[in-house]
Amino acid sequence: MLGHARAVRHLRQGAVVAAARLLLAATGVTAVPVLALAREAAPPPIEEAPAAPGAEPAPGPKLLIRGFGNIDLLKRWGQEPGSFTLGQLDVFLTSELAEDLSVLAEIVFEGIEGEGEEPVLDVERYQIQYAPSDVFRIALGRLHTVLGYWNQTYHHGAWFQTTAFRPVVYRFEDEGGVLPIHEVGFQVFGAKAAGPLEFHYNLSLSNGRGGSSTEIQNYSDANGSKALNFWLNLAPRRVPGLQLGGVARFDTIPAGAGGSSPRETTERIFGGFLTYQQHGVEVLSEILSVRHEPEAGDRFRTLGLYAQAAYAFGRFKPYYRFDLLDLAEADPFFAATGPGLRKHALGLRADPWTFACFKLEVSHETPERAGSFDALAVQVAFTF
Amino acid sequence: MGVFRKTAGVVALLGFLPSQARGGDVALIVHPANPLSDLSWASVIKIFRVEQQHWNSGGRIYLILQQFGTPEKEIVLRRVYRMKDAELKQFWLGKLFRGEIASFPRVAHSSADARRIVAQAPHALSFIDASTADRTVKVLRVDGRRPGEPGYVLANPVN
Numbered sequence: 316m317l318g319h320a321r322a323v324r325h326l327r328q329g330a331v332v333a334a335a336r337l338l339l340a341a342t343g344v345t346a347v348p349v350l351a352l353a354r355e356a357a358p359p360p361i362e363e364a365p366a367a368p369g370a371e372p373a374p375g376p377k378l379l380i381r382g383f384g385n386i387d388l389l390k391r392w393g394q395e396p397g398s399f400t401l402g403q404l405d406v407f408l409t410s411e412l413a414e415d416l417s418v419l420a421e422i423v424f425e426g427i428e429g430e431g432e433e434p435v436l437d438v439e440r441y442q443i444q445y446a447p448s449d450v451f452r453i454a455l456g457r458l459h460t461v462l463g464y465w466n467q468t469y470h471h472g473a474w475f476q477t478t479a480f481r482p483v484v485y486r487f488e489d490e491g492g493v494l495p496i497h498e499v500g501f502q503v504f505g506a507k508a509a510g511p512l513e514f515h516y517n518l519s520l521s522n523g524r525g526g527s528s529t530e531i532q533n534y535s536d537a538n539g540s541k542a543l544n545f546w547l548n549l550a551p552r553r554v555p556g557l558q559l560g561g562v563a564r565f566d567t568i569p570a571g572a573g574g575s576s577p578r579e580t581t582e583r584i585f586g587g588f589l590t591y592q593q594h595g596v597e598v599l600s601e602i603l604s605v606r607h608e609p610e611a612g613d614r615f616r617t618l619g620l621y622a623q624a625a626y627a628f629g630r631f632k633p634y635y636r637f638d639l640l641d642l643a644e645a646d647p648f649f650a651a652t653g654p655g656l657r658k659h660a661l662g663l664r665a666d667p668w669t670f671a672c673f674k675l676e677v678s679h680e681t682p683e684r685a686g687s688f689d690a691l692a693v694q695v696a697f698t699f
Numbered sequence: 700m701g702v703f704r705k706t707a708g709v710v711a712l713l714g715f716l717p718s719q720a721r722g723g724d725v726a727l728i729v730h731p732a733n734p735l736s737d738l739s740w741a742s743v744i745k746i747f748r749v750e751q752q753h754w755n756s757g758g759r760i761y762l763i764l765q766q767f768g769t770p771e772k773e774i775v776l777r778r779v780y781r782m783k784d785a786e787l788k789q790f791w792l793g794k795l796f797r798g799e800i801a802s803f804p805r806v807a808h809s810s811a812d813a814r815r816i817v818a819q820a821p822h823a824l825s826f827i828d829a830s831t832a833d834r835t836v837k838v839l840r841v842d843g844r845r846p847g848e849p850g851y852v853l854a855n856p857v858n
Contacts, residue, residue, distance in 0.1 A: 348784055377802070379795070379801075379802060379803075381792070381795065381796075382797075407795075407796060409795060409798075409801050409802070410801065411801040411802050414759050415759065417801030419798050419801070440798075441796070444798060444801075446752070448753050449751055449753050467797065468797065470796060470797070472796055475792075475793055475796065508752070520768075552741075669785040669788055669789065670788075670789075679813070698792060
């Protein structure tokens with residue numbers, strides 16, 4: 316009886332997979348995500364979909380779909396009751412239009428603090444990229460600003476990062492962040508080896524920030540002044556895994572509404588980073604300074620940094636991170652941003668499966684002019 | 700006469716094979732029209748990790764891997780990627796997510812399959828069991844050495 320039930324279950328699985336293959340062959344969508352339906356037979360993600368017998372190639376480029384997500388349990392003692400929390404549900408799309416032309420989109424369903432219990436939809440990245448060579452590439456659209464190391468490495472996928480959360484300095488704009496995490500414009504970037512060093516560069520021109528720290532100018536530029544971003548990364552060939560570099564960003568922020576600055580503000584962001592990832596060792600460190608000079612007004616400087624270390628023992632990776640955000644609270648541009656803080660986080664990441672992991676993290680946070688508290692986070696992060 | 704022709708054919712074919720090729724060494728192969736004949740080991744690693752995506756002579760490198768489980772893939776995983784198969788899957792997902800690639804590399808099911816694809820694609824690069832190389836593809840030297848020669852970096856350790 317048990318054997319019969321198992322046989323029926325396998326038959327149903329087979330039928331679902333076969334139907335999915337036929338559907339994908341007909342639409343041109345790659346079979347990678349759906350083939351994972353087959354229990355105990357998840358194929359490698361680089362496997363190509365077998366064409367259905369007699370099927371004609373679908374017109375148009377193939378669309379590759381991937382999902383990333385995380386679900387958390389959070390407890391902050393003395394702050395709020397423990398809660399199960401839906402993390403970002405990230406729908407990631409990419410397609411090759413030609414050998415040197417591709418499109419990438421990242422659409423995220425997420426909860427925004429203070430905006431109710433319903434998830435909202437954000438188009439986080441939306442770009443077309445032309446890559447005629449390794450030295451010169453250009454991407455146009457809504458992009459992640461290349462500010463140091465973290466922002467263009469981990470994007471919105473918690474599964475990729477060792478820790479449960481992003482560094483405090485790299486919080487997203489709608490989560491009280493101080494940096495322009497996203498930008499709308501274009502980036503020119505590439506890599507070139509020269510002697511003992513390998514250079515990676517990124518230059519961008521974008522709409523810049525809106526009138527408040529949460530505003531990203533997707534459709535128009537309020538003051539017409541474009542933001543310029545210069546980023547350089549050096550990788551010594553003799554020390555594989557080591558990267559160091561810096562960023563300089565220049566923008567003029569338009570006068571904002573509400574609590575934001577009533578006048579245009581000059582923004583200068585300078586930063587540096589040093590990372591090492593090799594043989595299971597992970598060391599990440601970055602420092603970023605945000606300087607604001609409102610016209611005929613005061614000058615404000617906000618400083619953020621973090622240092623993170625981890626070591627992989629097989630499927631387990633213990634880690635520690637120190638975060639510091641020294642926020643210029645009198646800066647009207649950051650009127651809606653949370654207080655500066657210091658944070659120590661100690662955690663363990665476990666990867667019992669290839670495409671899903673657990674993270675357990677305890678932290679001690681000390682916000683400025685407020686009492687410190689401890690927190691616990693349990694996270695399951697995955698790709699599908 | 701017929702025997703002579705057959706013998707001459709075999710000798711001619713052997714001329715295209717790697718000298719003293721040992722079965723199980725991994726040969727890097729390109730299309731015969733590719734002007735390249737030698738790659739540095741550092742370049743091999745950069746190309747397989749898609750840090751270099753274009754040939755110096757122009758054109759995008761069409762990288763073809765082999766599926767998990769073949770001896771050649773095991774050697775490439777261990778020597779080139781220094782990863783296990785599960786880590787390689789995560790590696791490709793990371794590349795995709797960061798926008799460094801727009802699709803996953805194509806996977807051949809065997810050395811014969813990889814050889815067939817490379818023979819048809821001028822910008823392709825793949826790896827096969829060196830003993831299966833023939834005149835339809837060009838076997839590259841790595842740091843000046845061919846498969847079977849002492850010190851060849853992708854030698855099969857069981858040989």
